[in-house]
Amino acid sequence: xxxxxxxxxxxxxxxxxxxxxxxxxxxxxxxxxxxxxxxxxxxxxxxxxxxxxxxxxxxxxxxxxxxxxxxxxxxxxxxxxxxxxxxxxxxxxxxxxxxxxxxxxxxxxxxxxxxxxxxxxxxxxxxxxxxxxxxxxxxxxxxxxxxxxxxxxxxxxxxxxxxxxxxxxxxxxxxxxxxx
Numbered sequence: 001x002x003x004x005x006x007x008x009x010x011x012x013x014x015x016x017x018x019x020x021x022x023x024x025x026x027x028x029x030x031x032x033x034x035x036x037x038x039x040x041x042x043x044x045x046x047x048x049x050x051x052x053x054x055x056x057x058x059x060x061x062x063x064x065x066x067x068x069x070x071x072x073x074x075x076x077x078x079x080x081x082x083x084x085x086x087x088x089x090x091x092x093x094x095x096x097x098x099x100x101x102x103x104x105x106x107x108x109x110x111x112x113x114x115x116x117x118x119x120x121x122x123x124x125x126x127x128x129x130x131x132x133x134x135x136x137x138x139x140x141x142x143x144x145x146x147x148x149x150x151x152x153x154x155x156x157x158x159x160x161x162x163x164x165x166x167x168x169x170x171x172x173x174x175x176x177x178x179x180x
Contacts, residue, residue, distance in 0.1 A: 001049065004042045009087045013097045016043070043091065043100045050088035051110045057081050058116040067124035068176045074117055075146050075172045082150045089154065093147065114139055124176075145175055
């Protein structure tokens with residue numbers, strides 16, 4: 001999986017072949033086929049690994065007595081995950097391998113990571129810190145905004161004078177109090 005991730009990062013999805021993955025990993029193509037079933041299985045494993053890691057990071061953010069601060073910590077953790085694991089982030093969210101389609105089980109795992117945010121949103125709604133709304137839908141709104149800013153930062157989009165960390169902090173403050 002590390003070999004596939006490196007190839008994807010260095011040369012893009014065109015370089016991601018079973019032969020190239022096996023060569024980079026120092027094994028035979030049969031090993032790749034035996035363990036993953038082929039290129040799609042390797043990409044699926046990268047996708048699943050990314051969501052498992054992101055889910056663990058988000059679940060690791062402790063609950064405090066301040067549900068809005070908890071939401072902001074989740075937003076910071078999401079950004080940190082993306083910056084620390086840009087190739088995983090691309091596989092998970094940007095169709096880095098255009099012909100890859102996640103299996104139903106992998107898609108369910110991906111969807112479950114939104115539930116972590118939805119649980120924290122529900123706490124904030126219940127505490128009166130956020131306006132009323134269905135927690136998963138509100139969580140999707142928060143995620144969409146945070147994801148957009150993080151994606152722009154990762155792509156180094158926009159004018160060079162943009163202070164992305166400051167932008168992210170301002171957006172988190174505005175979103176966590178204004179959504180709903």
